[in-house]
Amino acid sequence: MKNRYLKYLAILFLVPILQACPPVFCEPKTINYPPLSEETLSFVPYKDGDSLLFVHSGGTKIAAHCTRIKTRESDGCSECCTQNSYEIDNTTITFDYPISEFIINLSSFDSVHVELYVFFNPSSINYPVGLHDMIKDSMLIDGKIYTQVYTLPFYSQSYYSGEYFRLFADSLYYNSAYGVIKICMSNGEYFTRYED
Amino acid sequence: MITDWYYTSDELENWIVDSTQFHFEMVDQNGITREFLNRNNQHYFSGGSSYFAGIKYSKSEREYYYQQFSSNYQDSYNISINPALNSYWGEQITFYLNDLHFTYDYLFDEVINIETNGHYEYLRINSDGIQGDSLFGSKFKILDRFEVDNHWYENVFHFHLEDFKSSWNEFTITDVYYAQNTGLLRYEMNNGLVFERVRKD
Numbered sequence: 001m002k003n004r005y006l007k008y009l010a011i012l013f014l015v016p017i018l019q020a021c022p023p024v025f026c027e028p029k030t031i032n033y034p035p036l037s038e039e040t041l042s043f044v045p046y047k048d049g050d051s052l053l054f055v056h057s058g059g060t061k062i063a064a065h066c067t068r069i070k071t072r073e074s075d076g077c078s079e080c081c082t083q084n085s086y087e088i089d090n091t092t093i094t095f096d097y098p099i100s101e102f103i104i105n106l107s108s109f110d111s112v113h114v115e116l117y118v119f120f121n122p123s124s125i126n127y128p129v130g131l132h133d134m135i136k137d138s139m140l141i142d143g144k145i146y147t148q149v150y151t152l153p154f155y156s157q158s159y160y161s162g163e164y165f166r167l168f169a170d171s172l173y174y175n176s177a178y179g180v181i182k183i184c185m186s187n188g189e190y191f192t193r194y195e196d
Numbered sequence: 197m198i199t200d201w202y203y204t205s206d207e208l209e210n211w212i213v214d215s216t217q218f219h220f221e222m223v224d225q226n227g228i229t230r231e232f233l234n235r236n237n238q239h240y241f242s243g244g245s246s247y248f249a250g251i252k253y254s255k256s257e258r259e260y261y262y263q264q265f266s267s268n269y270q271d272s273y274n275i276s277i278n279p280a281l282n283s284y285w286g287e288q289i290t291f292y293l294n295d296l297h298f299t300y301d302y303l304f305d306e307v308i309n310i311e312t313n314g315h316y317e318y319l320r321i322n323s324d325g326i327q328g329d330s331l332f333g334s335k336f337k338i339l340d341r342f343e344v345d346n347h348w349y350e351n352v353f354h355f356h357l358e359d360f361k362s363s364w365n366e367f368t369i370t371d372v373y374y375a376q377n378t379g380l381l382r383y384e385m386n387n388g389l390v391f392e393r394v395r396k397d
Contacts, residue, residue, distance in 0.1 A: 058227030098367055098389065099228070099269040121270050165268045167221065167231035187229060 026081040030074070033086040033109050040114050043176045044068070044104055046091050054095070054180075055194040062191070063096040073107075084109070093180065102180060120183060123154035123169040141173055141182050142192050149181065150174045201241075202258040202279040208287045208302075210351065210376035211277055212261045217379045221394040222267075230271065230391070232380065236264040265380070273380060285321060291355070293383060296369040298355060300336040307332050307355075313363040333358035342373055344382055345395045349375035 046052075050066040068091045074083050086107055093102040100121035107115045118125040127134065139149045152172040157164050166186065173182040183191045218234035241257040258281070264274040273293040280286045286303020297311040304325070309318035310332055320327040334357045342352040352375045357368070364370075366387035373382040382392045 056226065056228055060226040060228065097228075098271070098385070099230075122268055163219065163233055165231055165233055166219070167229060167268050185229075189227075189229060 028081060028083070030083045030085050033084065036070070036087045036089055036106060036108050036114075040106055040108060041089055043106065043114075043116075044089065044091050045176055045179045046093070052093060052179075053194040053196065054191045057188070057190045057192075060097075061194060062099075064093050064102075065096075067092050067094070102183070104179075118152065118154075118172065120154070120169045120172075122158040122165050124156045125152050125154055125172065126156065127152075136175070139173065146173075146175055146178065146181055148175045148177070197252070198254050200254065200256040202256065202281060204259045204261060204277050204279045205287060208277050208279070208289070209261065211275060211289055211353075211374070212263055213377060213379045217377075218265075220379065220396065222380070222382075222391045223394055224389050224391045226389075229394070230267045230269045232265045232267045232271070232273075234263065235266050236262070236274075238262040275374070284323060289353070291372065291374070293369055293372060293380075294367070296357065296372070298334065298336070300353070300355075307334050307336050310334055310357070310359055312357065312360055313365065313368060315360040315363050317359070342375070342381065344373070344392050347395045349378055349381060351376040352381060 046066045046068055048066065048068040052064040052066060054062045054064060056062060068089070070087055070089045072085055073088050074085045086109055089106040091104040093104075095101070103117075103119040105115075105117040105119075107117070109115070116125070116127040134150050134152070136148045136150050138145065138147045139151075140146075141149070150173070152174060154169045154171065157168055168186050169183050170186045171184045172180065173184075174180055178193060181193050185191075215234075219231070221229050221231050223229045239259075239261050242260050244256040244258065245252050246254040246256070259279050260276065262274065262276040264272070266272045271294055273291070275292075276290045278288045278290070280303060283303075285308075286301045288299055288301050288308075290299045291297070295312055295314075297309075298307050299309045300306070301308045304321075306319070306326065308321065308326075309316070311317075317332070319331065334355065336353060336355050339352045339354055341348045341350050342354070343349075352373055355372045355374075357370045364386050366385065368386040369383055370386050371382075371384040372380070375381050378393075380393065382390065384390050
C-alpha cells in the first residue's frame, strides 16, 4: 500500500518535469532529403528572367516576367529530435498589370513523390500525392492544340472574415512544355498564354 | 476625475458602410474584374490621459471607426474616422489604398498628411493651426454627386494626388472617389488604368 502510494507520488512529480524538459536521450539531427531531380524540375519550363505574354479574355495583352529560385528549407521545432531539410523550387510569374502573382512551388521528400503547390490569389492547388497521379490529355485551347495538358482545379481559398471570394481562379490548364496555358476565373474571364 | 468624451458625428459616420456594401466588384477599362470583400470592422473608444507634474488630472475617450477591404487581386484599402479634438483639430478621415495614404481634416479643410511610394509628409499643427506655409498640392473635395456606371452617388469625396511625383511608378494611385454609405467607387492609376465600381442591381 505504501509502495503503491510512493509510486503514484513519483509519477505525479515526474510528469510535469518530463513535459517541461526536452527529451533527455535525444540527439538532435537533421534529415537531408535529396535535391529535386532534373526530371521533377523539368515539370516547370520557365527559367529565371523569362519574359512571358498573356492575353485576357477581353483582348488585353499582359506582359509578365519570371523569377525562379531553388532554396533549402527546414521544418521541425526547437524541442524536436529531428528536422527535415528539403529543397523547394519556386517559380513566380509577376504580371505588368495590377493582378496577383502566379506562384508554382515544387518540393520533394523522396525520389518518388513530388509536392506541387500553385497559388494565384485567393486560390491555390496542392497536390501532395505526386505528379504521376495527375491525368494529362491533348486539348484545343483558344485555337491551338496542346499535348500532355494537365487540367488542375483550384480548390482552396483564403478565408476572410467568414466570407469567401466569389471571384477566383477555378481551373488551370498547364503542360511542362509551355507552363501556364490558361487560367480560368469563376466569372468566365480567363488569361491565356500568348505568342507573338 | 473628469472624462472627456469625443464622439464622431452622424455626418462623419456616413463614410463607414454597412454590411450591404461588404462585397462588391470593380472593373477596369480592359474588362478585367476584381472583387472586394470586407475583412475587418472596428468600433471602439480610444483612451487618453492628461498629466500635470506627474499627476493624472483628466481622461479622454475618442470614438474610432475602422473598415478594411481587400480584393482577389490583393488590392487593399481601409478607411477610418476620428472625432474633432476641441479646436485643436477637426473631424478626420484617414484613407489607405495600396501604396497611397492620406488624412483629411474637416476643420482646416485640408489634407494634413500623405504617403505614397515610400514618401511621407505631414503638416505641423498646433493650437495656432497649421504651421508653415507649405500645404500639399494634392486636393480633397467633397462632391454633391458623382456618376459611375450610369448611377449617381451622393456625397462623394475625390482625392487627387499631386505630390511626390518623382517617386511615382505606373501603378501609383492618383485619384480616388469614395461615396458615403456606399464605399469605394473609382480609382485611377498613373498608367491610365481606371477602376470603377460595378453597380449591383
